[in-house]
Amino acid sequence: MSSMESLNTDTTEQQEQLVPKKNAVSVIWTHFGFSKDDIEQNEVRCRHCRKTVSTPKGNTTNLFQHLKHNHVTEYEQCMAQKKQKETDKRPATSASAKQMSITQVFTNATQYEKSSRRWKEITDAICYYIAKDMTPLAKVERSGFKHLVKTLDRRYTVPSQSHFSKTALPDMYKTCCKNVAAELKNVQHFAATSDLWSSRTMDPFLSLTLHYIDDDWKLRQRCLETAYFPADHTADMIAQGLKDMLSEWDLAEEKLSAITTDNEAEMSSYLVSPMLDSEANPLDWWRKHHVHFPTLSKVAKKYLCIPATSSPSERVFSSGGNIVTCLRSCLKPEKVNMLVFLSKNLE
Known part of the structure; x- marks a missing residue:
């Protein structure tokens, strides 16, 4: 009788041999499988007790719980395998790697030499930021700015405000002037705009901006001067100042096609003056009013002399x-x- 029961048991196990899960990753699947007839592998069965375990959306939590409550020994073995597998995935920390970390720490603690290329690159970038964004020089000595730079590169030390004022900015100005001068060297014709400006401290300045078309037919402009101009603001003095500026940049006056200046006050006063009668002589009018319109009177003298016929x-x-x-x-x-x-x- 005992022999018959053993035979029946062997036959049942052979009939219920389970198929492993396809593309299984977790170690838990060594304790579970599927019936051969379950082609789509929807019904998970335990290899130890042949019970069906629900696994919604392929979740393996129920599988671990089934082992834990019904097959303690197998559960402990499974958890040991899982832990070992996770350990094997971790990168080994070798002696060379540790040595590299020490080297990196030592390197990060070494400050850049002021003659190094990297130190010059960062200093030039800060100088560009100050000049382009019109930022006060005092910002380089503020704690927030230093903290920002130190976070970006611990090996760089921000120079003093005096360095940027006396060295970095003047050097950048000289380089930029050379580039602009080289750019204007082959310009055949250019126009200019100029105006007078007073600062908050009432210091007078005279500006000069050049406009030209390059070889690619693109309209370009370059600000050449914003020069201190304490002289009397007469037409002759301003004209001489502009001539001196063009001379400093080695620009020939013959290439200057036109110059535009701001004369808004005089123009506005002229436009609101009474209309001249069509039969009146315009020269008589300008003889009486040229004192009030000194700039426009010169234009009048230039063009009112043109005869209408031959x-x-x-x-x-x-x-x-x-x-x-x-x-x-x-x-x-x-x-x-x-x-x-x-x-x-x-x-």
């Missing part, structure tokens, strides 16, 4: 006809020129 030249020919008559047809050309000139120019 009648004056035709009158010269009429005078020439009166001089070279039939009785004086033998006059030499030099005499004709002299007589016409005197006829027209004698007051």
Whole structure:
């Protein structure tokens, strides 16, 4: 009887041999499997007691709990295997790695030499930030800024405000001036804008900005000067100041096509003045008002002298006809020129 029961048991185990889970990763699956008929592997069964265990959405928590409460020995073995597997995944800390960490700590503690390339790069970047964003120089000595730089690179020490004021910024200015001068060297034509400005301390400044079109047909502009200008703000003094600026940049006045200045107050006053009668002589008006419009009066003198027709030249020919008559047809050309000139120019 005992032999028969043993045989039946062996036969049942053979019939209930379970198939392992496909692509199993967790060690828990060594204790669970699926029936051969369960092709989609939906029903999980324990290899030890053949009970079905629910695993919603493939969660293995119920599997661990089943081992823990029903198969203690197997559960302890499974947890030991899991722990060993996690340990094997951790990178080994070798003596060389430890030595590298010590080297890195030593390196990080060493400050950059002021002659090193990295120190110059960071200093130039801070100088660019100060100049481009118009930041006060005092910011480089504030604790928040130093903390920011130290966080970004512990090996860099921020120079003093005096270094940026006396060394870094002047050097950057010289380099930028050379680049701009080289850029303007081959410019054939340029225009300019200029204006006077007073600071908060009422110090006067004269600015000069150049505008030109480069070889790629792009409109470019360069601010050349914002110079202290304590001289009298007369037209002649301003003109001389602009000439000196162009000379300092080695720019020929012949290449200057036009210059635009701010004359808003004078222009606004002129536009609100009473309209001149169409029959009146504009020269008479400018004779009375040129004192109030010193700049515009120069423009008036420049363009109001342009005749509308060529009648004056035709009158010269009429005078020439009166001089070279039939009785004086033998006059030499030099005499004709002299007589016409005197006829027209004698007051």
